[in-house]
Amino acid sequence: xxxxxxxxxxxxxxxxxxxxxxxxxxxxxxxxxxxxxxxxxxxxxxxxxxxxxxxxxxxxxxxxxxxxxxxxxxxxxxxxxxxxxxxxxxxxxxxxxxxxxxxxxxxxxxxxxxxxxxxxxxxxxxxxxxxxxxxxxxxxxxxxxxxxxxxxxxxxxxxxxxxxxxxxxxxxxxxxxxxxxxxxxxxxxxxxxxxxxxxxxxxxxxxxxxxxxxxxxxxxxxxxxxxxxxxxxxxxxxxxxxxxxxxxxxxxxxxxxxxxxxxxxxxxxxxxxxxxxxxxxxxxxxxxxx
Amino acid sequence: xxxxxxxxxxxxxxxxxxxxxxxxxxxxxxxxxxxxxxxxxxxxxxxxxxxxxxxxxxxxxxxxxxxxxxxxxxxxxxxxxxxxxxxxxxxxxxxxxxxxxxxxxxxxxxxxxxxxxxxxxxxxxxxxxxxxxxxxxxxxxxxxxxxxxxxxxxxxxxxxxxxxxxxxxxxxxxxxxxxxxxxxxxxxxxxxxxxxxxxxxxxxxxxxxxxxxxxxxxxxxxxxxxxxxxxxxxxxxxxxxxxxxxxxxxxxxxxxxxxxxxxxxxxxxxxxxxxxxxxxxxxxxxxxxxxxxxxxxxxxxxxxxxxxxxxxxxxxxxxxxxxxxxxxxxxxxxxxxxxxxxxxxxxxxxxxxxxxxxxxxxxxxxxxx
Numbered sequence: 001x002x003x004x005x006x007x008x009x010x011x012x013x014x015x016x017x018x019x020x021x022x023x024x025x026x027x028x029x030x031x032x033x034x035x036x037x038x039x040x041x042x043x044x045x046x047x048x049x050x051x052x053x054x055x056x057x058x059x060x061x062x063x064x065x066x067x068x069x070x071x072x073x074x075x076x077x078x079x080x081x082x083x084x085x086x087x088x089x090x091x092x093x094x095x096x097x098x099x100x101x102x103x104x105x106x107x108x109x110x111x112x113x114x115x116x117x118x119x120x121x122x123x124x125x126x127x128x129x130x131x132x133x134x135x136x137x138x139x140x141x142x143x144x145x146x147x148x149x150x151x152x153x154x155x156x157x158x159x160x161x162x163x164x165x166x167x168x169x170x171x172x173x174x175x176x177x178x179x180x181x182x183x184x185x186x187x188x189x190x191x192x193x194x195x196x197x198x199x200x201x202x203x204x205x206x207x208x209x210x211x212x213x214x215x216x217x218x219x220x221x222x223x224x225x226x227x228x229x230x231x232x233x234x235x236x237x238x239x240x241x242x243x244x245x246x247x248x249x250x251x252x253x254x255x256x257x258x259x260x261x262x263x264x265x266x267x268x269x270x271x272x273x274x275x276x277x278x279x280x281x282x283x284x285x286x287x288x289x290x
Numbered sequence: 291x292x293x294x295x296x297x298x299x300x301x302x303x304x305x306x307x308x309x310x311x312x313x314x315x316x317x318x319x320x321x322x323x324x325x326x327x328x329x330x331x332x333x334x335x336x337x338x339x340x341x342x343x344x345x346x347x348x349x350x351x352x353x354x355x356x357x358x359x360x361x362x363x364x365x366x367x368x369x370x371x372x373x374x375x376x377x378x379x380x381x382x383x384x385x386x387x388x389x390x391x392x393x394x395x396x397x398x399x400x401x402x403x404x405x406x407x408x409x410x411x412x413x414x415x416x417x418x419x420x421x422x423x424x425x426x427x428x429x430x431x432x433x434x435x436x437x438x439x440x441x442x443x444x445x446x447x448x449x450x451x452x453x454x455x456x457x458x459x460x461x462x463x464x465x466x467x468x469x470x471x472x473x474x475x476x477x478x479x480x481x482x483x484x485x486x487x488x489x490x491x492x493x494x495x496x497x498x499x500x501x502x503x504x505x506x507x508x509x510x511x512x513x514x515x516x517x518x519x520x521x522x523x524x525x526x527x528x529x530x531x532x533x534x535x536x537x538x539x540x541x542x543x544x545x546x547x548x549x550x551x552x553x554x555x556x557x558x559x560x561x562x563x564x565x566x567x568x569x570x571x572x573x574x575x576x577x578x579x580x581x582x583x584x585x586x587x588x589x590x591x592x593x594x595x596x597x598x599x600x601x602x603x604x605x606x607x608x609x610x611x612x613x614x615x616x617x618x619x620x621x622x623x624x625x626x627x628x629x630x631x632x633x634x635x636x637x638x639x640x641x642x643x644x645x646x647x648x649x650x651x652x653x654x655x656x657x658x659x
Contacts, residue, residue: 178373180375181378183369184375186342186361187369187389188389188436189389189392190363190392194392198377199379202380203379
């Protein structure tokens with residue numbers, strides 16, 4: 001805002017901005033509201049009532065069913081098994097891809113070897129490759145490695161696919177770190193990995209947070225890789241949700257579907273709420289030199 | 291052999307020559323200044339000494355040991371950087387102890403060293419703070435503390451004061467000098483500030499475009515510059531360069547000065563050397579303090595002259611007033627006592643002392659006398 005604008009127009013402009021933001025908020029929150037309220041209604045209430053009306057009483061039966069007894073194909077054990085599956089491959093995949101991204105980003109930012117720029121360019125290209133393109137080659141590779149249909153295999157897929165992004169995040173942060181910091185550590189006698197572990201990694205916390213949030217969202221919400229590279233017992237929650245919603249035994253239980261969808265989305269939401277503060281702090285506290 | 295010996299060191303990036311054969315030798319305990327304008331290669335030379343970059347050809351010896359192929363950590367050096375380069379996530383204590391820790395010095399010894407260094411630099415109350423909680427001057431001290439803690443053969447300073455404000459810079463300059471006197475260490479110090487160079491150095495190496503122009507004590511550099519670049523770079527305000535012609539008056543050789551229609555003859559010392567240049571165009575180099583209000587010296591001396599001219603511009607500095615006049619068609623800065631200064635446009639009498647004057651060849655810019 002320029003200082004020359006009259007206070008009156010300034011206020012009008014500000015209210016306009018607020019109105020737009022409010023509208024955007026409503027637009028994004030309305031589906032969540034519908035999901036939550038529907039998940040708390042009974043089937044009768046859903047059939048009789050309005051989509052936007054509040055539930056008459058808090059009824060958690062649909063949640064219990066989605067969690068423990070809803071059918072996802074032949075077995076009827078709800079989503080709890082799938083949730084555990086997702087956690088089992090998401091956590092290692094996030095940590096491996098983030099750590100590897102930090103190391104490769106560090107090397108690409110500080111080690112100007114022949115062809116390093118070409119390599120970085122190719123890596124950027126990796127960010128634009130759609131999931132579908134890598135499906136077949138990846139399946140063959142996992143087969144060769146004897147990792148088809150294993151949790152470790154799925155972790156590998158997500159690490160490989162995520163590496164392009166995580167490297168990019170870290171590399172772009174490290175090029176802003178003053179080179180003198182690394183030189184000082186070299187003169188102080190620190191080795192490559194000592195510099196990385198003692199100097200570089202501790203100042204990367206903001207970038208680490210951003211990368212973890214990004215990777216968590218990507219991996220947790222992934223459906224395609226999960227369906228293709230795992231089967232039956234190992235399938236992720238996104239596959240479980242799909243199975244649950246598509247298994248029809250007569251009546252369509254919207255309340256259970258909604259509860260299951262919220263359960264599947266809850267961890268992502270939680271990560272944003274817990275780490276969001278650090279996310280914003282990380283965006284602003286990049287200044288190392290001061 | 292001395293503490294640092296640089297022999298015909300060259301550095302090229304591709305086809306670009308950054309350093310074109312540098313030779314410098316200093317003794318243990320000496321304070322060497324590398325000075326020159328931006329891009330002269332002084333920081334590159336420091337990086338080569340530190341081992342942060344590899345040399346293209348030549349030899350570098352530290353403490354009598356050839357270090358060409360040693361990594362920075364094995365060269366027994368410590369370095370203070372322009373941006374201080376303190377480790378942001380570590381406390382001051384950890385910053386100072388880091389180099390010792392990397393060298394596997396036992397914890398008790400590390401603590402003792404940190405305590406000693408903190409006491410020398412008077413940063414004891416700051417030991418548990420993070421770098422972000424320190425002021426510029428305090429960060430500077432911690433950066434020096436980190437270097438001192440290691441007790442190396444050679445200290446390297448890369449423009450350490452250029453991020454400080456003017457007042458603090460003068461304070462820290464004095465402190466660095468004091469520290470050098472107390473610890474008796476050998477220091478290589480890069481700066482583009484000629485005042486820092488003059489005040490701190492035992493030896494000064496003036497560099498330009500990858501070449502060593504002159505290497506000597508501050509007074510040698512100031513009084514006997516080898517060429518117009520060194521003469522113009524060192525000293526503030528810089529040396530006056532007056533174009534003139536070599537002439538003979540009876541047995542004396544000198545130059546003719548013209549101002550506001552009046553002509554004066556200035557006898558030069560060592561005029562015999564000018565004999566071969568008789569009638570040639572030269573550049574006379576005169577420090578501003580050698581053109582001042584007329585004193586007794588100017589009356590008696592054979593190598594001094596008085597001239598009357600008109601003040602163009604006045605620049606009071608407090609202690610002295612700089613008076614700008616025009617001689618031989620060029621603006622000349624003179625340093626006079628404030629009470630002798632005249633307002634612009636007024637006539638002023640000046641005494642020129644040519645005892646420390648120098649004469650340059652206008653085409654090669656090298657010194658003749």
